[in-house]
Amino acid sequence: MFKRVVVGNDGSDNAVQAIETAAEIAKADNAELIVAHVWHLPATAYIGAPYAPLDLSRQMDETKKSANDRAGSVLERIGIEGRLVELEGNPADAIIGLADDEEADLIVVGSRGLGAVERFVLGSTSERIVRHAACPVLVVR
Numbered sequence: 596m597f598k599r600v601v602v603g604n605d606g607s608d609n610a611v612q613a614i615e616t617a618a619e620i621a622k623a624d625n626a627e628l629i630v631a632h633v634w635h636l637p638a639t640a641y642i643g644a645p646y647a648p649l650d651l652s653r654q655m656d657e658t659k660k661s662a663n664d665r666a667g668s669v670l671e672r673i674g675i676e677g678r679l680v681e682l683e684g685n686p687a688d689a690i691i692g693l694a695d696d697e698e699a700d701l702i703v704v705g706s707r708g709l710g711a712v713e714r715f716v717l718g719s720t721s722e723r724i725v726r727h728a729a730c731p732v733l734v735v736r
């Protein structure tokens with residue numbers, strides 16, 4: 596049914612669940628799987644918190660590596676090849692843009708991410724993707 600699936604990976608437990616679901620769907624449909632990690636500056640950096648450039652670049656490397664490592668082990672366990680893509684910017688906009696560029700026919704995200712706050716039903720990234728994506732979106736809880 597699906598030909599190309601994009602899944603958002605911020606390295607959180609919920610994103611890992613989303614990757615598992617996306618991988619199972621892609622495997623069953625013989626679809627291409629793209630796992631996207633979007634680097635974005637921590638909000639505190641915008642308001643002038645004293646991040647040294649070196650700290651930021653190390654934090655970026657560590658965040659990317661841990662997210663990609665988690666994705667890699669899911670794909671290996673499920674037995675499917677996936678393309679790991681790294682982007683920068685607003686996570687929702689970057690994922691929607693990627694899905695458009697790649698002509699993806701499904702976006703999969705977790706309902707929560709790294710910034711999980713219990714009182715919210717949906718995280719801001721997944722909510723923005725549900726609202727603005729051009730293709731179907733599956734939110735994994």
Ligand SMILES: Nc1ncnc2c1ncn2[C@@H]1O[C@H](COP(=O)(O)OP(=O)(O)O)[C@@H](O)[C@H]1O
Pocket residue numbers: 602603604605607609610611613631632633634635686703704705706707708709710711712717718719720721722
């Ligand atoms: N930086 C990111 N890169 C890739 N995917 C992301 C990113 N941030 C969030 N996502 C996707 O969106 C889902 C929900 O996260 P989010 O909406 O940011 O929730 P929260 O507000 O709890 O952090 C994640 O499980 C992941 O699938």
Ligand SMILES: [Mg+2]
Pocket residue numbers: 605708709710711718719720
């Ligand atoms: Mg988040």
